[in-house]
Amino acid sequence: MLESRKVFLVNAVLNYFSSLCPITPGFIQEIEKNLQPILVKKNKYVLSPIDNNDDVFFVVNGLVRGFIKDGGKEITTWISFGNEFIGAIQHPRENFRPSIEYLQALENSELVPMSRLFINRLYASYQETNVIGRKILGLQYYAASERSILARIPSAERRYEKFMELNSFDVSKVPLRCIASYLGMRLETLSRIRSKLVKDLA
Amino acid sequence: MLESRKVFLVNAVLNYFSSLCPITPGFIQEIEKNLQPILVKKNKYVLSPIDNNDDVFFVVNGLVRGFIKDGGKEITTWISFGNEFIGAIQHPRENFRPSIEYLQALENSELVPMSRLFINRLYASYQETNVIGRKILGLQYYAASERSILARIPSAERRYEKFMELNSFDVSKVPLRCIASYLGMRLETLSRIRSKLVKDLA
Numbered sequence: 441m442l443e444s445r446k447v448f449l450v451n452a453v454l455n456y457f458s459s460l461c462p463i464t465p466g467f468i469q470e471i472e473k474n475l476q477p478i479l480v481k482k483n484k485y486v487l488s489p490i491d492n493n494d495d496v497f498f499v500v501n502g503l504v505r506g507f508i509k510d511g512g513k514e515i516t517t518w519i520s521f522g523n524e525f526i527g528a529i530q531h532p533r534e535n536f537r538p539s540i541e542y543l544q545a546l547e548n549s550e551l552v553p554m555s556r557l558f559i560n561r562l563y564a565s566y567q568e569t570n571v572i573g574r575k576i577l578g579l580q581y582y583a584a585s586e587r588s589i590l591a592r593i594p595s596a597e598r599r600y601e602k603f604m605e606l607n608s609f610d611v612s613k614v615p616l617r618c619i620a621s622y623l624g625m626r627l628e629t630l631s632r633i634r635s636k637l638v639k640d641l642a
Numbered sequence: 643m644l645e646s647r648k649v650f651l652v653n654a655v656l657n658y659f660s661s662l663c664p665i666t667p668g669f670i671q672e673i674e675k676n677l678q679p680i681l682v683k684k685n686k687y688v689l690s691p692i693d694n695n696d697d698v699f700f701v702v703n704g705l706v707r708g709f710i711k712d713g714g715k716e717i718t719t720w721i722s723f724g725n726e727f728i729g730a731i732q733h734p735r736e737n738f739r740p741s742i743e744y745l746q747a748l749e750n751s752e753l754v755p756m757s758r759l760f761i762n763r764l765y766a767s768y769q770e771t772n773v774i775g776r777k778i779l780g781l782q783y784y785a786a787s788e789r790s791i792l793a794r795i796p797s798a799e800r801r802y803e804k805f806m807e808l809n810s811f812d813v814s815k816v817p818l819r820c821i822a823s824y825l826g827m828r829l830e831t832l833s834r835i836r837s838k839l840v841k842d843l844a
């Protein structure tokens with residue numbers, strides 16, 4: 441990756457942080473000195489349960505999903521379209537355990553990893569990090585609550601409609617099998633609902 | 643409620659906060675001056691969508707659930723056994739809208755409400771609030787992620803097993819119809835799974 445591209449991607453993280461809380465020169469310097477953006481090619485894993493679950497990732501652009509395996513089956517647990525932090529599920533008090541979630545790029549994705557150790561150092565040294573951290577966690581808590589409510593809607597059709605309502609993004613880039621497992625329905629059910637809705641619109 | 647009971651309940655909140663981060667005398671004073679614990683009787687609502695969704699609640703003891711209504715049906719979205727903060731889902735940037743979630747006490751429950759306005763004042767005046775806030779939101783984010791993953795496990799039996807594994811609490815106090823909708827299954831399915839597991843153990 442070109443040095444200038446790296447600078448651009450780290451700046452995207454800094455812009456995101458400063459949209460949440462004013463940041464100080466010392467904080468900016470730490471970020472610029474320590475973050476190393478990465479490009480993850482389409483279909484490659486960002487993280488799998490054989491990795492240590494030490495990092496969270498800012499998705500500058502691309503498409504990443506989280507999934508777990510249950511009896512050999514992949515179940516998509518979330519989908520990220522960028523401009524947010526992602527990570528595998530990890531209890532805040534039990535660091536450095538392997539993750540149960542896989543993170544996979546569904547498109548070429550530019551990410552900026554941040555280790556939990558580094559974040560803890562920022563928490564201890566720069567007060568603004570605590571404000572930024574609670575705002576990001578507030579957004580993530582809200583998103584996870586929405587995912588949790590969505591999956592509990594009994595009707596498959598209503599789940600799909602709610603999913604489309606919540607996501608203003610271009611969901612056409614997400615493979616249908618991922619959407620199906622995310623919505624807790626079989627692929628055939630999802631296809632049937634989609635054709636029905638297209639017909640209803642026609 | 644007796645004055646001494648109120649003091650006891652507010653102290654429970656202060657103990658919880660100080661287990662997360664050292665708190666200052668000014669912070670303690672604000673809490674003691676402003677919080678008014680409440681007792682919510684079994685089956686009564688703590689909050690419903692006709693209320694303003696202005697408060698979060700520390701559950702000192704009791705049993706509270708969140709639920710939504712979908713086509714007249716109640717769907718339990720979470721269950722709290724106490725010693726944590728609860729609230730109806732609310733986008734962090736869109737305050738003071740009515741909630742879509744109902745909060746209902748399933749047992750007599752002693753709660754300490756805190757308004758979002760009051761919390762924002764604490765954020766602005768006492769640095770430790772930001773540390774406490776991000777730690778609480780980290781715990782809530784983790785719990786919501788677990789709820790979200792749980793609901794996506796395809797097999798009803800595996801969902802029930804996972805639910806029992808995640809909850810070390812006395813789930814026998816929770817009405818079966820609440821557990822069934824929380825686990826996205828019909829009451830009959832839940833009863834069948836439970837009898838099967840009892841037989842397997844015998």
